[in-house]
Amino acid sequence: MKWFVFYNGQLLLLQQGDALQVPEGNEPPVPVPDGHQVHEVTMNDGVKVKTYEIDEGPTKLLQSVKEGGCEANGEACHWTLVGLRDSFNYIPLEDYLCGGKAAQILYWDKHSRFCPTCGVPTVQETPIMKKCPQCGLEMYPPIATAIIVLIQKGDEILLVHNRAFKRDYYGLVAGFLEAGENLEQCVRREVMEETGLTIKNLQYFGSQTWPYPSGLMVGFTAEYDSGNIKLQEDELTAGAFYKRENLPHIPQKMSIARKLIDWWLTK
Ligand SMILES: [Zn+2]
The missing domain is CATH 3.90.79.10 (Nucleoside Triphosphate Pyrophosphohydrolase)
Structure with a gap:
């Protein structure tokens, strides 16, 4: 499973020398902040990835991510943050596209917390649908x-x-x-x-x-x-x-x- 972790619009990547890659594994690569949801993202070809945001500002968490060491394929590497657009130049096209969909899901999640009609908190029913428990309004990521x-x-x-x-x-x-x-x-x-x-x-x-x-x-x-x-x-x-x-x-x-x-x- 690949993990698309965003901080302030930037993608968290592993760097080894000049090479950058999307972190992979069964568990989140860095702690998921309290109250933040991990979203599953399914691509058009059926590939599934996961995404979440670490958007608590320049907290200790981000500091530890920025300075933290890590291991990939048994070799030392470190975390780096790259803008989504810029990531096109560093990671494979299919990963860039996954990152794009992940970013759209996170954006939608942030902008659909409440029903626009009733003002009550929405409930996520599927990875791409939220529903208002009061009026039944269904909300999908807008394009x-x-x-x-x-x-x-x-x-x-x-x-x-x-x-x-x-x-x-x-x-x-x-x-x-x-x-x-x-x-x-x-x-x-x-x-x-x-x-x-x-x-x-x-x-x-x-x-x-x-x-x-x-x-x-x-x-x-x-x-x-x-x-x-x-x-x-x-x-x-x-x-x-x-x-x-x-x-x-x-x-x-x-x-x-x-x-x-x-x-x-x-x-
Ligand atoms: Zn409603």
Whole structure:
């Protein structure tokens, strides 16, 4: 059994030299704080892992975890904390995906303690369902759906820099699905709102679970149809069509934005 232990959004991993791994064993790798629940997480392929949080702040527990020694495969190692996004670069993809689902379950657990209608404490009935004992409301981990679209114009693609991006990279137009909208309408609205452009030949590309904190990214490709770029300035700081030869910094390999750009680069 693999254990996905989180502290403040960071994943607890074992480090041996430069290698990082998810702790494994029958028992929790570090003590489960009082009142914290261990959740069982079942992946799409049937793999089961466990997860819990050590979120008591910089307590003695965390200090002992940070400084503590441990053993894996008979060799000395130590604990380290890595952000979930960053863990993509250090652990196998299937472990990163388990960590993503575990993070979403923990997020849901924290945000569904009380029935939103009655205000009474909810009861967990299954690993992904809680119920209100008073009104019977069932609560499942919510998924926020967002679209992302690669827009081609001849041999160029549209790249934008969003104010929310932490680094200086450029990405694709993206945004959240609104109530009453289908995905295609959402793409056309977001593109119009953010850039003032209309698009054609909209096609589904693929989707990606996005546990930051609990989302699904649905990727599309499209072609420029009409309009001049007029940026929505409270969201975007820059945006333009780029050729293959002069791309700015683009997103990391883990994202569907990068998969869309790589697809276009190898077309
Ligand atoms: Zn209720």
